[in-house]
Amino acid sequence: MALAFSRLLGAGAGVISSPVQVLLGLLVLSSLGRPILFRQVRCGRLGQPFVLYKFRTMRDDRDEAGRLLPDEERVTAVGAFLRRTRLDELPGFLNIAKGEMAFVGPRPLLPETIEELGDKGRRRSLVRPGMTGWAQVNGNTLLSLDEKVALDLWYIGHAGLWLDLTILQRTLLVMIGGERRTKTLREELSR
Incomplete structure (x- = not known):
């Protein structure tokens, strides 16, 4: 029942966010061109692959050898805004509607990252990935992969409605105020 309700x-x-998504899509189109959406295969619950949808935030610029330039050199001003405010994630509502993701859970990782994590990757994949999660409201891009995984595993062991509502509320604060490493992070990782 919970999955059906989430979907x-x-x-x-x-549907409700579609007017905003249309405007953001036009903004992406005017600054980056096509495609408007970023699509990438990620691991879902129990390692099932699915295509993640987000607004595109980076150019496809490459060096002389054909290798992609570092992310910070490819992110546009529009892309930086979308990332900071998390508005690039709005197309993920489609992933939730399809039952591939939840509103809250560990962020979906690439299949090769899950494989590299071994047992931690398998434990992390026991739940449906989320648009936002415990790691995202405790530092996100300011954290190492090990710190994110530790927070994801803590979330899996403590998941519940109250924690999910706390994460959703803190996500709104991150959207407005930006990311920062939290006291929660330091306390949980020291245990």
């Missing part, structure tokens, strides 16, 4: 809520959120 319904994801579809509703997608």
Whole structure:
């Protein structure tokens, strides 16, 4: 029942946010061109692959050898805004509506990253990945992969409605105020 309710809520959120998504899509189109959406295969619950949808935030610039330039050299001003405010994630409502993701859970990782994590990757994949999660409200891009995984595993062991509501509320604060390493992070990683 929870999955069906989550899917319904994801579809509703997608419809409600569609005017904003259209405007953001036009903004991405004008600054980056096509495609508007970034699509990438990620691991879902129990390692099932799915295509993650986000607004595109980077150019496809490469060096003389054909290798992609570092992310910070490819992110546009529009892309930086979308990332900071988390608005690049809005197309993920489609992933929720399809039952591939939840609103809250560990962020979906690349299949090769899950494999490299071994047992931790398998434990992390026991739950549906989320649009936002415990690691995202405790530092996100300011954290190492090990710190993110530790927070994800802590979340899996403590998941519940109250924690999910706390994460959603803190996500709004991150969208407005930006990312920062939190006291929660230091306390949980010292245990």
